Amino acid sequence: MRVDDLPLSPEYVEHFRAEGIEELYPPQAAAVEAGVCEGRDVVAAVPTASGKTLLAQLGLLTADGPGLYVCPLRALAREKYEEFDALPGVSVGISTGDFDSPAAELADHDVVVATSEKVDSAVRNGAAWVADLACVVVDEVHLLGAPGRGPTLEVTLATLRRRAPDVQVVALSATVDNPEHVAAWLDAELVESDWRPVDLRTGVYADAAVRFDDGTTADVDGFDPDDPADGGDTEATAALVREAVSSGGQALAFVRSRREAERLADRLREEGLADAAEIGPDAAAVAEEVRDAGGTELGERLAESAAWGVAFHHAGLRSQHRSVVENAFRDRRLAVICATPTLAAGVNVPARRVVVRDQQRYTGTGTEWLPALEVHQMCGRAGRPHLDPYGEAVLVGDADDRDELWERYVEGEPEAVESQLRDRDALRTHTLALVATGIANSQAGVLEALGGTFYASRTPNPDLGGIVGDVIGELIEMDMLAPDDGGIAATELGEQVSRQYVTPRTGERLVAGLRTAAAMDPADVTPLTALELVCATPDMHDTYLGERERAAMYQYAREHGSELTTGMGETDDFEGWLESLKTARVLAELVEGVPPEELVADYRIGPGDLESRVERTEWLLGAAGAVAAVLGIDLPALESTRASLQPDSTEAP
DNA sequence: GTTGTTCAACTTTAGACAGCATGTC
DNA sequence: CTAAAGTTGAACAAC
Numbered sequence: 001m002r003v004d005d006l007p008l009s010p011e012y013v014e015h016f017r018a019e020g021i022e023e024l025y026p027p028q029a030a031a032v033e034a035g036v037c038e039g040r041d042v043v044a045a046v047p048t049a050s051g052k053t054l055l056a057q058l059g060l061l062t063a064d065g066p067g068l069y070v071c072p073l074r075a076l077a078r079e080k081y082e083e084f085d086a087l088p089g090v091s092v093g094i095s096t097g098d099f100d101s102p103a104a105e106l107a108d109h110d111v112v113v114a115t116s117e118k119v120d121s122a123v124r125n126g127a128a129w130v131a132d133l134a135c136v137v138v139d140e141v142h143l144l145g146a147p148g149r150g151p152t153l154e155v156t157l158a159t160l161r162r163r164a165p166d167v168q169v170v171a172l173s174a175t176v177d178n179p180e181h182v183a184a185w186l187d188a189e190l191v192e193s194d195w196r197p198v199d200l201r202t203g204v205y206a207d208a209a210v211r212f213d214d215g216t217t218a219d220v221d222g223f224d225p226d227d228p229a230d231g232g233d234t235e236a237t238a239a240l241v242r243e244a245v246s247s248g249g250q251a252l253a254f255v256r257s258r259r260e261a262e263r264l265a266d267r268l269r270e271e272g273l274a275d276a277a278e279i280g281p282d283a284a285a286v287a288e289e290v291r292d293a294g295g296t297e298l299g300e301r302l303a304e305s306a307a308w309g310v311a312f313h314h315a316g317l318r319s320q321h322r323s324v325v326e327n328a329f330r331d332r333r334l335a336v337i338c339a340t341p342t343l344a345a346g347v348n349v350p351a352r353r354v355v356v357r358d359q360q361r362y363t364g365t366g367t368e369w370l371p372a373l374e375v376h377q378m379c380g381r382a383g384r385p386h387l388d389p390y391g392e393a394v395l396v397g398d399a400d401d402r403d404e405l406w407e408r409y410v411e412g413e414p415e416a417v418e419s420q421l422r423d424r425d426a427l428r429t430h431t432l433a434l435v436a437t438g439i440a441n442s443q444a445g446v447l448e449a450l451g452g453t454f455y456a457s458r459t460p461n462p463d464l465g466g467i468v469g470d471v472i473g474e475l476i477e478m479d480m481l482a483p484d485d486g487g488i489a490a491t492e493l494g495e496q497v498s499r500q501y502v503t504p505r506t507g508e509r510l511v512a513g514l515r516t517a518a519a520m521d522p523a524d525v526t527p528l529t530a531l532e533l534v535c536a537t538p539d540m541h542d543t544y545l546g547e548r549e550r551a552a553m554y555q556y557a558r559e560h561g562s563e564l565t566t567g568m569g570e571t572d573d574f575e576g577w578l579e580s581l582k583t584a585r586v587l588a589e590l591v592e593g594v595p596p597e598e599l600v601a602d603y604r605i606g607p608g609d610l611e612s613r614v615e616r617t618e619w620l621l622g623a624a625g626a627v628a629a630v631l632g633i634d635l636p637a638l639e640s641t642r643a644s645l646q647p648d649s650t651e652a653p
Numbered sequence: 654g655t656t657g658t659t660c661a662a663c664t665t666t667a668g669a670c671a672g673c674a675t676g677t678c
Numbered sequence: 679c680t681a682a683a684g685t686t687g688a689a690c691a692a693c
Contacts, residue, residue: 072670097671117670125672149670257666259684315668340667358682362666366680501671539671547664612669622672656693664685 001029007037011088012061016054020386025051027193028058034189036170037062039134041188043141043171045179047196048380049350052172053083056137059170060111061087065134069113070156072140072149072345074098075323079347080139081113095122098615103127116149120156121501123163124437131163140345141171141182142373144454145417151426154419158452159439174373177416185457198383199390202410205236206402210394213410221246233396237357238267240394245273245335249352249388253338254378256358258314258606264338264357265305265312273309273335282333283309286324293320296597296607309335315342316606323347341370344378354382354393359405373414421455427464428471428504432480435490436498442487443472478508493630500623506539510627513565518633524562527591527641531584532564534620541613542579543586543605553578556585586610587617591644614645621645 001024003016024032027046034042036059044055060067069084071077074096081094093101093109095118106112106122107129114122116138123130138157144150161167169186173179175194183190203212210218220236221243237253244251255261287307290299299321305311311325311334322342326349328334341361343349356378360367375395383391397405420426431446440446446468456462472488475481480494490498497507513533517525534540545553557568557578564581571577586603590596590610600607621642628635 074670103674115670121671152670257683259666263684342668345668360681362681364666364680367666367682368680499672541669544665608669616669616671619672626672654693656691658691659689661688662686665683666681 001032006032006058007062008058015086015088021054024054025197026195027051027191028055030191030193031055032058034191039063039168041169041171041186042191043173043179043183043186043188044191044193045173045175045182046191046193047175048377049198049348049383049385050193050196052139053080056139056170056172057084057087059135059137059168060084061090063135063168066107066109066129066132067111067135067137068119068130068133069111069137070116070119070139070153071113072116072143073347074115075319075347076139077113077115084111084113095119097619107132116143116153116156117501119160120152120433123156123159124433124498124501126437130160133160133164133167135168135170136160138169138171140174142173142176142417144182145415145420147420147423150420151423151430154421154454155430155433155450157454158449159434162439162449162452173417174377175414176373177413179417181458182417182454185454196383196391197385198388200379200383200393201390202379202393203395204402204405204410205240205394205396206399208236210240211402211406212392233357233398234264234267236396237264237355238271240353240355240396241268241336242271242273244351244353244392250329250332250334250384251336251353251355252343252349252351252378252381253336253355253357254341254344255338256340256361258316258340260358261312261314261338261340262301265310265336268336268338269305269308269310282328282331283307283335286311286328286333289324289328290321293324294318294607296600298600298607306334311337313337313339313343314606314608315340315612316608318607318611322608341374341378344374344381350381350384350391352382352384352388352391354379354391355396356393357396359395359397359409369408371415372409372412375409376414379409419453419455419458421450421453422464422467424467424471425503425505427467428474431468431471432475432490432494432504433498435481435488436495441484441489443469445487446472475504478504478511480504480507493627496626496630497623500626502537502539502620502623506537506620506623507627509537510534510624511631514624514628514631514633514635516565517635517637518631520565521562525635525637526563526588527637527644528560528563528584528588529565530621530624530635530637530641531587531591531617532566532581534617534624535580535584535587536566536577537580537620539620540580540583540616542576543583543603543609543613545575545579545582546604549582549603550578553582553585557581583613587613587645590614591641618642618645 003013028051031042031044036042077096084092091109093106093112095114144154201212201214203210220239241251284307287303290303290306313325326347329337329349359370379393382393395405434440434446434449440449481488482491586599621638625638
């Protein structure tokens with residue numbers, strides 16, 4: 001099937017041809033057969049890089065009305081936004097937490113790209129445009145099975161389908177074990193394929209040789225397993241990377257932790273890989289870009305490394321640094337990225353060879369094998385269309401785990417997608433939201449609304465009644481819901497909590513903290529008071545408290561006790577509270593004017609971690625202000641603290 | 654006293670969505 | 679109370 005054959009206006013056909021697209025890829029053709037262009041619902045379970053974007057565009061461009069593209073990450077949203085924006089005559093909007101088209105304009109765009117939480121939030125805040133949607137594309141639907149975020153996705157989709165019963169849904173999934181279940185839920189045609197535009201061979205390294213799934217075996221150049229220095233997984237990884245690079249390709253190496261990503265990069269840099277890849281001069285420019293994106297010690301190390309064509313990539317990096325690395329690699333100005341698993345789920349960064357050194361991860365209860373889905377996503381980054389003859393993914397192991405790796409990841413099926421909706425916290429949040437938005441006004445109403453979820457479609461007798469009854473009781477206890485006219489209704493507090501997009505537990509904590517603060521001596525209410533209030537909330541992530549820091553934090557807690565809304569004896573999770581106090585302390589120093597570089601060094605936290613905590617704090621302080629207004633509490637420290645966290649007052653221009 | 658080496662005990666460990674409301678020289 | 683790798687620091691040897 002050719003682009004000319006599609007029911008598209010000539011300008012689009014022209015655009016796609018200009019992009020070099022003539023013939024549709026088989027999965028795309030299958031989706032057209034299934035009716036993406038005629039408004040049919042379609043679930044496509046296909047590998048990354050097999051042309052999902054075009055598939056999404058076919059649905060959106062042929063739909064008779066505005067479209068919505070839902071994706072899980074802000075960086076992905078931006079990437080898609082740019083791709084859609086390149087289409088002739090299509091007006092595109094974007095709506096994510098960090099980057100937002102004006103709300104009034106969203107309704108006027110042909111396509112809006114948004115994160116799933118932002119869509120959920122828009123629904124909760126009564127955005128009218130959702131009811132007019134003709135087509136919704138959901139990228140990475142398999143995240144339905146993600147513990148924290150899956151429920152949001154399924155409830156939001158159920159609500160969207162309720163509000164706009166005729167929307168076309170196009171769902172894009174990674175290869176999973178049960179795509180038919182997702183398709184059955186959406187009553188959609190299933191397109192399933194493992195076709196890829198570039199061949200991928202996956203192999204397992206052990207004992208100085210790689211055994212690939214196409215039956216071939218390969219030695220590793222310049223690698224002597226009998227040399228004691230060449231024995232470990234890291235040495236093998238380095239050799240595999242070096243080999244790919246010296247034959248003119250680029251490589252990605254995945255390791256378990258941030259520190260190891262940096263270490264591996266150091267090690268590879270010492271080998272001077274850039275020369276081999278003939279990207280030397282360009283790499284120097286990348287180093288400059290990294291420096292321009294902000295100077296911390298970590299940033300400087302990244303720049304030095306990038307100058308040699310080798311970068312590292314993890315969430316401790318500021319988002320700007322991350323995107324510099326991603327873009328430079330895509331432009332072939334870097335030879336290697338050593339990364340934690342972040343990179344596997346993120347923006348499109350294909351390489352000739354992918355080396356997965358670590359396949360296990362620490363979980364708090366020992367180390368566990370990574371899900372096959374995750375490893376497949378890493379491996380799927382191998383092979384650049386038009387640039388590489390093939391892609392190669394190599395799992396590094398030793399003789400002992402060779403068979404296990406082979407079974408688990410080369411031959412093994414990816415996991416099934418399973419609903420996480422039964423989770424109490426998730427149900428509490430969504431029950432409140434459903435009532436607050438007026439979708440439901442009784443327990444039966446909530447259950448009925450949840451009837452449209454993936455969970456309900458998978459469970460013959462959805463027995464959510466018990467849990468929903470429980471959480472309604474809790475919400476009434478929290479004064480967020482109240483009995484009303486034989487049913488239930490949201491209180492002013494409940495409505496505000498839902499609109500501010502914080503969890504009920506966070507709302508509860510804010511109420512308690514605000515009441516305490518209101519009763520405190522005003523002279524004791526400082527930025528630290530506001531920050532501790534917000535940091536000791538389930539919606540804020542804690543900061544790791546090192547063994548050596550613990551005593552100092554304890555001391556700090558004692559010294560500043562009068563400013564805090566939590567007494568040291570009051571909490572049943574003292575350790576957890578100390579961790580959140582550390583977060584508050586770091587932010588308090590930032591507010592006082594301590595430069596970020598210093599904080600990063602003093603508290604051993606990544607610049608990216610600091611950045612994300614500042615963002616969350618701004619949001620939560622805003623939410624705290626809204627809750628305070630409901631309670632009739634006036635606490636100027638909330639707003640003033642938030643103001644002094646704003647980028648222009650904390651960062652150099 | 655200083656520097657170097659070894660080894661055992663201790664420390665650390667991936668990621669990242671979200672609010673709101675607008676005017677001004 | 680899991681596991682694997684990195685880091686620290688004590689003990690000791692050589693200078």
